[in-house]
Amino acid sequence: MDASESSRLSDGIDAPLWMFWKRRRYIVVLMAFLGFLNMYTTRANLSVAIVAMTENRTVVQPDGSVIQIQEFDWSSTVQGYVLSSFFYGYLVAHLPAGILANKFGATNMIGTGIGVTSVLALLTPLAARAGVGYLIATRILQGMSQGVINPCMHTVWSRWAPPSERSRMVLLAFAGVFVGTILAMLLSGVIASAWRWEGVFYIFGACSFVWFVAWFLFIRKSPEEDRFITPMEKRFILQSLGCVEGHQKIKHPWKGILTSKAVYAIIIANFCQNWGFYNMLTQLPSFLKDAFKFSVQTSGFVAAIPYFAMALTLSLAGYLADWFQIKGILTTTQVRRNFTCGSFLTQAIFMVTGVLLLETVPTVACITIAIAMGAFAWSGYAVNQLDLSPKSAGLLAGMSNSLGTVGGIVSPIVTGYLTKNHTGEEWTTVFYILSGIYLFGVVVYWFCASGELQPWSIEMQERREKQGYENKASVQDYTRSFYSRIT
Numbered sequence: 001m002d003a004s005e006s007s008r009l010s011d012g013i014d015a016p017l018w019m020f021w022k023r024r025r026y027i028v029v030l031m032a033f034l035g036f037l038n039m040y041t042t043r044a045n046l047s048v049a050i051v052a053m054t055e056n057r058t059v060v061q062p063d064g065s066v067i068q069i070q071e072f073d074w075s076s077t078v079q080g081y082v083l084s085s086f087f088y089g090y091l092v093a094h095l096p097a098g099i100l101a102n103k104f105g106a107t108n109m110i111g112t113g114i115g116v117t118s119v120l121a122l123l124t125p126l127a128a129r130a131g132v133g134y135l136i137a138t139r140i141l142q143g144m145s146q147g148v149i150n151p152c153m154h155t156v157w158s159r160w161a162p163p164s165e166r167s168r169m170v171l172l173a174f175a176g177v178f179v180g181t182i183l184a185m186l187l188s189g190v191i192a193s194a195w196r197w198e199g200v201f202y203i204f205g206a207c208s209f210v211w212f213v214a215w216f217l218f219i220r221k222s223p224e225e226d227r228f229i230t231p232m233e234k235r236f237i238l239q240s241l242g243c244v245e246g247h248q249k250i251k252h253p254w255k256g257i258l259t260s261k262a263v264y265a266i267i268i269a270n271f272c273q274n275w276g277f278y279n280m281l282t283q284l285p286s287f288l289k290d291a292f293k294f295s296v297q298t299s300g301f302v303a304a305i306p307y308f309a310m311a312l313t314l315s316l317a318g319y320l321a322d323w324f325q326i327k328g329i330l331t332t333t334q335v336r337r338n339f340t341c342g343s344f345l346t347q348a349i350f351m352v353t354g355v356l357l358l359e360t361v362p363t364v365a366c367i368t369i370a371i372a373m374g375a376f377a378w379s380g381y382a383v384n385q386l387d388l389s390p391k392s393a394g395l396l397a398g399m400s401n402s403l404g405t406v407g408g409i410v411s412p413i414v415t416g417y418l419t420k421n422h423t424g425e426e427w428t429t430v431f432y433i434l435s436g437i438y439l440f441g442v443v444v445y446w447f448c449a450s451g452e453l454q455p456w457s458i459e460m461q462e463r464r465e466k467q468g469y470e471n472k473a474s475v476q477d478y479t480r481s482f483y484s485r486i487t
Contacts, residue, residue, distance in 0.1 A: 013233060024229040025160050025169065025237060031211075031219050032153060032173035038114055038208040039146055040180030042121045043086060045200045046139070047282050048188035048300045050079055051289060052197040053128070055296060074132065076286075080416020082136060083282040087409040089140035093147025094402030100148060101394045106155035107221040109148045115212035116145035121205030125198040150401050154385055155394035159222040161386070162240035164326060167335075170383045171318030171375075178311035178375075181281060182304045189300030241390070242459070252392050256456020262388055263396060265448035269340055269381035270404025272441030273374065276347060276434050278408035280306070280371060283415050283430075290422040292360050302364060306371035313375035321379040332387055332451030340380030340449070341442045346373040348438035355431035358424050381445065388450065389457030407437075 013022055020026035053072045074082065101109055120142045127138040153173070161169045184204070191199045220226040223234045257263055284306075285299040294302060321339060324330040330338065347370040354366030385396035414433070419426045453459055 013230065023233060024223070024226055025162075025165075025233070028156065028160050028219060029169050029173045031215055032156070033176035033179075034211055035110060035114055035149070035215065036174060036176030037180035037183070038176075038204070038211045039117065039149060040177050041184045041204040042117050042142065042201075042208055043146065044181045044184035044281055045121075045188045045204050046083065046086075046124075048185060048285050048296065048303070049192060049197045049200045050074075050082065051285055051296045051299060052189075052192040054079065072128065072132075076420050076422065077416045078132060079286075080413045082132065082139065083416075084409050084412040085136040085139040086143040086146075087278070087405050089143025089145075090147040091143075091402055091405040091409060093144040094151060094398045094405060097148040097151035097394070097398040097402075099395065099398075101152040101155040105221050106152040106394065107215070107219050109152045110156070111212055111215040111219075113145045113147075113149045113152075114208055114215070117142050118205045118208035118212055120145065121201050121208060124201040124205075147402075147405075151394045151398035154397035156221070157386060158390040158393045159241070160237065162237055164240065165322065166386060167321035167325075167379050167383055168318045170386075171314050171321075171379055174378055174382070175311050175314045178307045178314060181307040182311065185285070185300045185304035185307065187300075189297035193297050251458075252395050253389075253456045253458065253461070256454065257392065257396070257399075260388070260454060260456065261448040262384075262450040262454065263399070265445050265450075266381050266384050266388075266396070266400045267403045268444040269344075269377070269441050269449075270400045271407045272344060272437050273377050273381070273407075274404045275407030275411045275437045276351070277371075277374060279411040279415060279430070279434060280367070282412045284367070286419075287427055287430075288364075290419065291358065291363070291424045291427055305364065306368040309368050309372035310375050313372045314378060317375045317379040321383075333449065334451070336380045336384050336387065336451045337446055337449050338380075339376040341446045343373050343375070343377035343380065344438040344442045344445070346370065347377075348435040348442075351431050351438075352435045355428050358428075381449070384449065384451065387452065388454045389459060391458040 015022045020030060054070055054074050097109070120138055124135070124138055127134040157166065157170055187203075188200045191203060223229050223237045226234075284303040285296075288294045288299045288302055289296075317339065321335050324335050325332055350366045350370035350373070354363040354370070357363055357366065381400075385393040385400065388396065411434075415430050418429050
């Protein structure tokens with residue numbers, strides 16, 4: 001069932017959508033939002049904390065002399081490896097995530113992933129003092145624990161999100177990514193100044209643990225298993241998704257997936273967006289410090305501005321994506337293609353403009369616009385897996401996020417090598433590379449993407465089987481009727 005057909009069904013709840021607490025599917029959205037928020041506070045906090053960890057501190061010696069020392073004397077190259085280490089684990093965990101979701105339950109994997117992340121966040125100060133190798137190992141493990149979450153969340157949406165609300169629900173939840181990033185950027189500098197850098201990891205780790213407990217208390221993997229959902233809402237979701245109550249083991253169409261250019265379009269788009277997004281997520285505070293000599297606290301505040309703009313833009317992008325489809329103005333393919341490619345092109349233009357100007361206000365404004373426009377890409381390629389094959393969406397998300405994460409691994413390392421002297425000119429090269437990668441994504445996604453249910457999908461196979469049974473039954477009925485007339 002497509003978005004326009006789904007929009008004609010009713011969940012029987014006499015309340016506007018903004019009264020989310022009356023609909024169980026939007027309670028799932030709220031908890032997913034808070035889950036993504038906690039994911040990114042524990043992921044992005046190191047970007048600000050590492051500035052505090054490596055800056056010069058004034059120390060008074062026993063003889064009364066004053067010296068400037070660093071608690072952690074790490075070069076920009078070492079910092080690049082520390083910041084990128086998270087993504088090594090993130091990459092590895094994505095590949096089996098879709099399979100694990102089907103085996104152990106997507107909601108169980110999501111809750112466990114953030115629970116493990118919270119414990120590792122609390123252990124981060126201890127690991128850092130033990131040595132840079134221990135810190136890198138801790139971040140790799142955090143990446144592994146968070147790597148299962150995105151693919152598993154796609155499995156959750158395949159069971160909870162009606163097509164007419166799919167973009168909106170996914171992107172409302174995904175806004176937690178940017179709110180979490182904002183909080184990490186804003187509060188990490190304040191916390192580090194007030195309670196030293198260790199407090200950054202203790203506070204965000206504790207908050208994540210609270211969410212972990214709440215998730216297992218309130219969320220179930222599907223409407224069939226949720227005892228608080230109304231019968232009307234449950235029937236609405238199942239009818240919208242073309243489901244019947246019950247469970248079946250999913251056998252993924254590997255040949256179709258591995259030979260689909262639409263799947264590779266998502267992977268390439270994911271790589272390009274991750275290169276830019278994670279480059280800014282991990283390196284923007286350092287760029288502001290190098291280019292404009294900002295303090296740790298100021299860098300954190302200014303670095304939060306683009307993500308605040310992106311969080312606001314995300315809700316608009318999700319609403320527009322659904323609206324264009326429901327009204328029949330654009331097909332699903334056109335929405336995914338126009339939103340993704342338009343976003344990438346705009347980001348490329350404003351990133352280059354910002355670094356060419358290299359003035360505080362214009363540069364921050366250009367970076368803010370560029371990152372905010374990334375929200376439209378999320379309503380394009382990031383939900384595209386659900387269009388191609390909802391029942392394989394978790395697996396497709398795992399594949400695309402895993403291979404796309406290579407951008408998140410490589411970009412901080414490349415930036416570390418290119419900015420050894422911490423000059424504005426070195427950062428110009430970083431932004432040129434970033435913009436070129438966005439343009440590459442525009443070309444690939446425009447010509448290869450699709451928003452249609454694929455011929456190889458499980459859903460299409462089921463339709464063909466059903467059609468075959470119906471045709472066979474029709475022939476049998478005709479044969480019986482024919483023989484009854486001649487005998």
